[in-house]
Amino acid sequence: MNRxxxxxxxxxxxGRKLVRSPxxxxxxxxxxxxxxxxxxxxxxxxxxxPTSHDYARANQPPSLAAPLGTDAFGRSVLxxxxxxxxxxxxxxxxxxxxAIPLGMVLGAAAGYYGRRLDDVVMWLVATLAAIPGIxxxxxxxxAFADTVLLDGTPLRLDLGGMVGVCVALSLTFWIGTCRLVxxxxxxxxxxxxVLAARAAGRSGPGILFAHVLPNVMHIGVVxxxxxxxAAVMAEVVLSYLGIGVAVGAxxxxxMINAARSDLIVGRWWELTAAVGAIFVLVLAMDLLxxxxxxxxxxxxxxx
Amino acid sequence: xxxxTPLLNVRDLRTVFDTDSGPVCAVDGVSFAVRPGRTFALVxxxxxxxxxxxxxxxxxxxxxxxxxxxxxxxxxxxLLALGERRMRAVRGGRIGMVFQEPATAxxxxxxxxxxxxxxxxxxxxxxARRAKATAIDMLARAGVDDPTRRAKQYPHQLSxxxxxxxxxxxxxxxxxxxxxADEPTTALDVTTQWRILRLLRDLxxxxxxxxxxxxxxxxxxxxxxxxxxxxxxGQLVETADAGAMFAEPAHPYTRGLLSCAARLxxxxxxxxxxxxxxxxxxxxxSGCRFHPRCPAGRDDQRCSSARxxxxxxxxxxxxxxxxxxxxxxNASASRRSERPAAQPDRRRGQEHTDDT
Numbered sequence: 001m002n003r004x005x006x007x008x009x010x011x012x013x014x015g016r017k018l019v020r021s022p023x024x025x026x027x028x029x030x031x032x033x034x035x036x037x038x039x040x041x042x043x044x045x046x047x048x049x050p051t052s053h054d055y056a057r058a059n060q061p062p063s064l065a066a067p068l069g070t071d072a073f074g075r076s077v078l079x080x081x082x083x084x085x086x087x088x089x090x091x092x093x094x095x096x097x098x099a100i101p102l103g104m105v106l107g108a109a110a111g112y113y114g115r116r117l118d119d120v121v122m123w124l125v126a127t128l129a130a131i132p133g134i135x136x137x138x139x140x141x142x143a144f145a146d147t148v149l150l151d152g153t154p155l156r157l158d159l160g161g162m163v164g165v166c167v168a169l170s171l172t173f174w175i176g177t178c179r180l181v182x183x184x185x186x187x188x189x190x191x192x193x194v195l196a197a198r199a200a201g202r203s204g205p206g207i208l209f210a211h212v213l214p215n216v217m218h219i220g221v222v223x224x225x226x227x228x229x230a231a232v233m234a235e236v237v238l239s240y241l242g243i244g245v246a247v248g249a250x251x252x253x254x255m256i257n258a259a260r261s262d263l264i265v266g267r268w269w270e271l272t273a274a275v276g277a278i279f280v281l282v283l284a285m286d287l288l289x290x291x292x293x294x295x296x297x298x299x300x301x302x303x
Numbered sequence: 304x305x306x307x308t309p310l311l312n313v314r315d316l317r318t319v320f321d322t323d324s325g326p327v328c329a330v331d332g333v334s335f336a337v338r339p340g341r342t343f344a345l346v347x348x349x350x351x352x353x354x355x356x357x358x359x360x361x362x363x364x365x366x367x368x369x370x371x372x373x374x375x376x377x378x379x380x381x382l383l384a385l386g387e388r389r390m391r392a393v394r395g396g397r398i399g400m401v402f403q404e405p406a407t408a409x410x411x412x413x414x415x416x417x418x419x420x421x422x423x424x425x426x427x428x429x430x431a432r433r434a435k436a437t438a439i440d441m442l443a444r445a446g447v448d449d450p451t452r453r454a455k456q457y458p459h460q461l462s463x464x465x466x467x468x469x470x471x472x473x474x475x476x477x478x479x480x481x482x483x484a485d486e487p488t489t490a491l492d493v494t495t496q497w498r499i500l501r502l503l504r505d506l507x508x509x510x511x512x513x514x515x516x517x518x519x520x521x522x523x524x525x526x527x528x529x530x531x532x533x534x535x536x537g538q539l540v541e542t543a544d545a546g547a548m549f550a551e552p553a554h555p556y557t558r559g560l561l562s563c564a565a566r567l568x569x570x571x572x573x574x575x576x577x578x579x580x581x582x583x584x585x586x587x588x589s590g591c592r593f594h595p596r597c598p599a600g601r602d603d604q605r606c607s608s609a610r611x612x613x614x615x616x617x618x619x620x621x622x623x624x625x626x627x628x629x630x631x632x633n634a635s636a637s638r639r640s641e642r643p644a645a646q647p648d649r650r651r652g653q654e655h656t657d658d659t
Contacts (some may be wrong), residue, residue, distance in 0.1 A: 046541075191407060192402055192404055192407040193407065193409055193410040193411075194409040195363065195402070195408070196400070196402055196408040196470075197410075198363055198472075199361055199363060199394050199395065199398075199400040200394060200395035200399075200400075200421075200422050200425060200473065200474075200477075201389070201391045201392060201393070201394040201395035201396055201425050201477075202395075202425060202427060203391060206425075210421070211306075211410055214410075214412045214413070215410070215411070215412055216413075217406065232503075250329055
């Protein structure tokens with residue numbers, strides 16, 4: 001075995017593998033464009049989003065003035081699509097920022113400590129998993145209707161809208177991560193380096209955070225990328241059904257809903273813009289997630 | 304040399320695993336002492352309770368196992384009476400442990416240096432920079448060449464010998480008084496073995512470290528140990544200074560082990576193996592646990608009915624065997640070769656347990 005000239009960590013090696021893959025880099029570029037669009041939408045477009053309607057300019061096909069045409073209320077479909085990117089990326093990010101750490105910590109603790117804690121966590125997982133995913137999310141979303149947390153403070157959380165979507169999705173998405181991490185943690189619990197850590201005087205929580213969680217990080221990273229796609233799509237479905245973001249707020253799902261009868265009369269642009277935006281984002285995310293999983297898998301061979 | 308007070312004093316240690324098929328007594332009344340600056344070797348076949356003994360000392364017997372009786376004293380303090388929090392300070396802080404398989408005992412996701420740093424900072428209040436300097440110093444002392452570079456490498460980038468050196472640096476990082484080395488060289492190739500053993504010996508001599516060496520390799524014992532305890536089926540059957548053990552083994556099992564060891568140029572074409580297999584500890588043989596496989600005392604009723612106590616053979620040399628009372632030991636040794644081979648020992652062992 002020849003020594004590598006420079007020392008590389010597993011993480012850095014995975015990063016290098018990704019950078020060397022043109023497909024992964026193309027996908028990352030596309031996602032970066034979406035992020036830029038979302039940031040631009042959040043700061044430049046949201047304040048100017050028309051609350052009044054301009055029926056004189058309604059339902060116009062794409063033109064120089066409105067590159068993607070206008071909707072039934074005379075608003076720019078391009079602006080709407082960009083604002084939809086903001087919603088989708090926020091939901092994808094916030095959902096997984098809540099769900100992945102939750103699933104990882106609960107799964108690792110259940111797998112490492114076992115016994116009663118494992119019973120409780122697995123009971124919770126089994127109970128939640130017994131209800132079909134979309135039904136669970138819809139039920140939660142209905143339960144959140146008109147619920148406003150911390151009302152009157154700057155941290156006001158209106159669970160009826162986008163935040164509610166994130167929370168409902170998080171409470172669903174942690175389950176898969178939890179299961180995978182738990183199984184891995186049960187293996188790690190038996191490992192020599194955990195015994196060695198105990199022999200070195202580490203406490204139980206110390207081992208959980210210093211040894212178990214770092215060794216399941218790859219599961220978190222991969223599930224984050226998969227969960228992101230799933231959350232984006234779930235938000236679209238919920239908004240399409242009218243139980244996603246607040247009524248009237250621009251989102252790809254509500255765009256599809258608004259435009260669903262437009263296609264028959266030949267107004268294709270709003271539906272196309274929303275579906276195209278979803279399609280490209282989901283494809284890029286999926287491909288990048290796939291490359292990421294390969295890069296993080298030490299057994300996947302050299303790429 | 305034997306007059307020094309023991310660093311680790313283990314008395315009548317008993318560790319039981321409550322399995323589904325009943326309790327299994329993995330460590331049954333084991334007593335030994337490790338002195339500062341000396342190496343005590345626990346020898347025996349796989350599954351005879353060596354590792355269980357070491358884990359009992361550290362209070363790390365995995366469930367469903369537990370220590371049910373005995374005393375474990377470290378410099379006079381009873382470790383079995385300590386609470387978990389104070390025991391954690393002992394682990395790593397006062398007792399370091401080196402494991403058999405350095406490939407799996409190091410966490411694969413962290414650089415080696417960081418693992419040594421953690422071992423230091425678990426027990427000493429030092430800043431990150433000081434801890435790092437100490438870690439590199441420890442790696443250098445453990446014989447890691449170019450420790451600054453090696454500290455940044457990951458376990459999978461190191462050879463087995465280097466990994467074991469990193470393990471040793473970790474075990475000694477917080478300056479323990481006792482080092483438990485559980486088969487430290489078993490996973491290494493022969494030339495690396497000797498380098499690691501020499502390293503352990505040097506560290507022991509320079510730091511006055513007491514070493515509890517667990518091994519099944521008699522060559523390792525002969526090389527490194529000052530005194531030896533031989534374990535069989537969870538019990539200590541013979542204990543003596545290393546010299547006496549090799550010169551005049553008293554217990555038939557010890558003699559069997561020694562005759563299994565390869566010696567250059569002794570002219571024999573074959574090894575004399577001990578017939579049979581170690582007993583099932585959930586149903587151990589009655590009386591002396593070795594008697595179903597024992598070449599000596601075939602006709603002695605005591606062997607199959609009562610457990611032989613540890614008796615003095617000569618000063619500093621104890622043996623638990625009904626057949627070896629001082630000078631009578633050699634007679635049974637000569638009978639060993641007359642023993643018919645390929646006896647169905649396991650079945651006979653079962654018969655004896657049925658008697659109880």
